[in-house]
Amino acid sequence: MSGPELRLGEELISPLHPLYDGLQVDGAPRPAHLAPDHPVWVVTRYADAKKVLSHPGVRRDAKQAAELYAERTGEQRAAIGASLTAHMLNADPPDHTRLRALVGRAFTSRRVELLRPHIERLTDELLDAMAAREQADLMGDFAVPLTIGVICELLGVPPAERDHVRSAWERQAELLSPEAAEALAEEQADYLRGLLEAKRRDPADDVFSALVQAADEDGGLSPTELVAMSHLLLMAGFETTMNMIGNAVVTLLVHPEQAAALRANPDLLPNALEELVRYDSAVRASMLRFTVEDVDLGDVTIPAGEYVLVSNLTANHDPERFDDPDRLDLTRKADGHLGYGHGVHYCVGAPLARLEARVAIGKLLDRFPDLRLAVPHGELVWLPITFLRALISVPVTPQPVLTGRTSA
Template structure:
């Protein structure tokens, strides 16, 4: 089969990639594609068992420095090294060291302690949205809530959130004309911002995660300057991007399935399983970040050579009928639910407890304050983000009452 047979980037497949993933699981569970924007070839796995195996397979590496110089230059035409020295792009033992330095800030107990503050922020945003009646839920709520929370955790001024949004969007959804100059500039903006922030926190430490990371010491090994910048970038981007898309696509799923919305309204004890179902059904992170083979890998009758990029299809895996009965049915009470919405293995999303908390608080508020929330435009007018990495809406116009 040619790539065109599995073109994930068409507008129709961006609006709903699930039928295409079903075909891929059947016909091409391992397929080589080329990202049309980055011009980057990669291998994609789409079956749940294969995805779980990939995410825990020691024959695949995250650290691009393990590639030969020629292959690294081929795959990474635009070098953003200053932003990539973080745990998501590391292998043990570096990954173990880096993750241990920040994991204490993201334990379920510490995140639960944030519930009053998250609720206060969400309530303020909801009040403002209700006063307007009809809003873009992404702009009015889904974006500001997680970015305010992570900004407060990091000690980043909240007024800087709009530049972050613009820079993040450029990095995650590069211009489709292939011009990478805006991507390079967005990366430089992040580097300059974090360098300045670190200098301020070194001279004026505060009660925030940035100050704690500067002071952190694990077995006598502090974070290097490049690692600090990379970790700040990861925490800021990952700390809000997944949640923005979870809140937006989760609300859309509830509005598209009014019987499930009513079921959740009638039984709030289902909130935990409802959020897990949103993570499965909507898959706000559609594919994993890249890994590459350190030796040839044979699967489904094909051999992936060494030094090739391999990606796990998280959304495809989350709709695998071999694991999820009636996978296209949105069920707020689904259990068990072995989704891989937050990844799997040692790179499982560190911020998962925070994203779950923010989602639960958001949908509790919506059920209480906006029980008649409904889509304000026809579904076919919704604009989906053009990347196959992130699954999210550009805008979500809703009417909150009336």
């Protein structure tokens, strides 16, 4: 055990690197508290993070996690929105393997590439709207509607219902009371049951129709799993990508020399995106895990029966893995970063996220060569969420060039 015990609160949500500034003391795993009755071990080093994220003795199963909490505190605590939690992020193999196999085919490179025309068309429409304004919100006017529109197209959410998806997400992002959060979760579950029933009656070539078929014909999903997996794909399918685009663009705006180099060499964009995700990932920490056996991490052993929080953002700034890690370098070979996770829970939607970001950021930089923040960087506000690195709003002045377009 090394260093004083930490309390993970809003004081660690800083303008630059939340968790990173507060935790990189000596790098060793160390005890912390998410809440007074919720002790965890925090893992910050790159090698330790990879080991934890792929260790068979570290689990995600929601039922076992609840049992561990009850054992440690003497309290039974029901999960908010329990009807929406029976998905692959809350499962371990073999259940995780079964659930992931059902959705993995939706995110193959071939299927994702078929979405490119839709992504490009929607991106152009949103940039056209931004060009008409003296000031726009990078998140609300661009990243949010783009990523919601793309995931809804893939999953099969009708265009008329996509405003509902955005409204539900906006309400979910608020700091709701437990009662209000539970009511919203049940409302969402009811909405999805209705949408899935419509797919059952009139299937189409989309992911939700395929999930219904898997549930009805193959027995691959229980009714509860069908609703929970649909909710996961819908919300997680745009939220991290939306934040990744926002974080990447803000990073470029506060590093204008790097943005200029990227504009001068658009072929650098795929590599640059990996460095941007490493530098300021949309995932600041992996979802909470727990140990079912002792896990040795260097000189520290995390005992069985402990919660573990992996700080992906800190691991991506580990000098043992990345030279001069706090320097943004769009030519850096940043492959192996943990911005999309690692192990069996590696982000299934990473190919889609990469394509969306490539199109969105490429077109944005081309269309608005003088794009800049409309407020000082230090005034940007981040959501006080442990696991996500999420900007609430990013006011920008587009100052567009109104002629010519190029594809990413």
